[in-house]
């Protein structure tokens with residue numbers, strides 16, 4: 001992955017050496033990589049048009065990790081036919097391609113290919129139409145460039161009571177890229193891959209694949225059932241480089257009568273195990289309309305909201321979300337309090353009505369020069385309720401700027417563009433008290449070794465499993481990046497020895513991703529070989545290094 005080799009690419013049909021295509025009387029030289037890319041870009045302009053081709057240039061991509069400058073060409077297809085043409089062109093020029101939807105995979109490699117030898121990017125952000133929407137069922141079909149913010153605006157314009165699947169990454173990332181990476185959020189359909197009802201994708205040979213119930217016409221009847229009939233194949237297009245996805249149908253959660261969050265502060269670290277067991281009880285056994293719980297440690301909390309006031313005493317801080325009929329939500333409060341009894345002093349419940357009252361009280365207090373501490377609480381609560389209700393916001397993103405506060409714009413945050421260093425460690429942790437403790441100890445030990453704070457969040461992905469996110473935030477110099485990457489690799493390896501496997505990997509750690517369960521990865525490689533025998537699309541992405549070569 002590290003060294004950039006010459007123009008001879010082992011993966012795909014090779015470019016003819018100049019010696020074979022020029023007269024012997026002409027002085028012979030091997031084409032440099034930049035010549036090859038320039039020729040490719042010129043051909044792409046002929047095929048796609050000048051407005052759909054950028055480069056070659058060495059400053060087209062940015063990342064939250066130090067990268068040496070390298071030439072890339074970006075193709076910006078506007079249609080499925082353009083994608084087919086781009087793949088054909090890349091193949092005929094011996095280039096592999098890396099597709100992305102909006103390229104905001106911050107902390108996992110952003111828009112960089114997994115293999116440094118891939119120099120052609122397929123930027124699908126220009127394919128940004130919302131193709132179909134069923135206002136009764138909340139089923140929507142989108143192209144890759146449709147962002148969370150676009151869908152939220154579309155639904156708001158129509159007064160459609162459905163929830164955009166938001167994440168902590170703000171309004172600008174795509175729905176399709178996030179779903180393909182199996183990203184998640186805290187809304188009622190938090191598993192974004194799970195929400196996929198069907199896809200259209202262009203395979204490496206140009207064939208257009210469609211899920212069994214996916215119509216050929218973009219505005220045809222949308223699939224309302226995920227699996228169709230026959231073998232379930234859509235899964236091989238997630239966390240993989242097996243095709244270029246050009247269309248996706250997603251199910252949205254309806255807006256409930258009530259969205260209510262609850263907060264609790266745990267002042268004694270010794271309560272960690274009991275809190276985890278209480279969380280499991282609430283999610284698995286209580287029967288409450290609860291869509292998820294986030295449980296973060298003190299250092300993560302302080303990085304996110306600052307260390308003042310009540311938060312400074314928090315060893316752990318929990319946020320849960322109740323969705324549904326008003327009466328059901330109200331009745332659930334007693335159950336939440338009971339589950340956390342003896343572990344916390346109080347549980348705070350917040351919904352739009354209560355927030356409006358708090359706003360009023362704050363207005364009165366402010367006139368008397370008091371209540372300043374309430375302001376950040378109100379802003380955070382409003383943003384959180386907004387995100388849970390499907391209104392994406394950037395309020396969680398300043399975390400990525402913790403080491404670069406001066407680089408943070410007022411809005412339009414982009415940690416890669418703005419020079420922030422960020423890597424995510426994201427393992428699955430079983431929802432058991434003793435596992436959470438073992439995990440937290442391991443993270444503390446390894447982060448400390450590399451000089452990082454152990455900023456831990458446990459987010460419920462299901463009633464039995466957390467995904468834990470640990471951000472490594474650093475100055476993205478060469479040395480800072482190397483140290484952060486060494487820490488990430490150590491966390492992955494040590495965590496796996498302890499039984500904690502990441503649900504998603506950075507592009508630079510594909511060797512680790514594929515270094516376990518050999519039969520599984522061999523099967524994945526066979527699928528890749530069947531669909532893309534020349535490794536034309538995203539070579540090295542979720543494949544073992546020797547499969548990509």
Ligand SMILES: Cc1cc2nc3c(=O)[nH]c(=O)nc-3n(C[C@H](O)[C@H](O)[C@H](O)COP(=O)(O)OP(=O)(O)OC[C@H]3O[C@@H](n4cnc5c(N)ncnc54)[C@H](O)[C@@H]3O)c2cc1C
Pocket residue numbers: 099100101102103104105106107110111124144166167168169173174175176177178180181182183184185240243244245246396397398399400415422538541
């Ligand atoms: C502060 C912060 C908070 C975050 N919070 C969250 C969170 O709560 N949840 C979460 O999931 N993530 C989170 N992220 C991580 C990340 O930014 C998001 O997951 C984001 O949605 C990914 O970017 P994207 O949608 O532009 O995907 P892309 O970068 O477009 O795609 C990601 C990858 O998927 C594949 N891919 C994408 N589109 C296609 C296609 N059309 N065809 C074939 N392959 C494709 C490619 O391999 C690509 O590299 C967070 C990041 C930050 C900085």
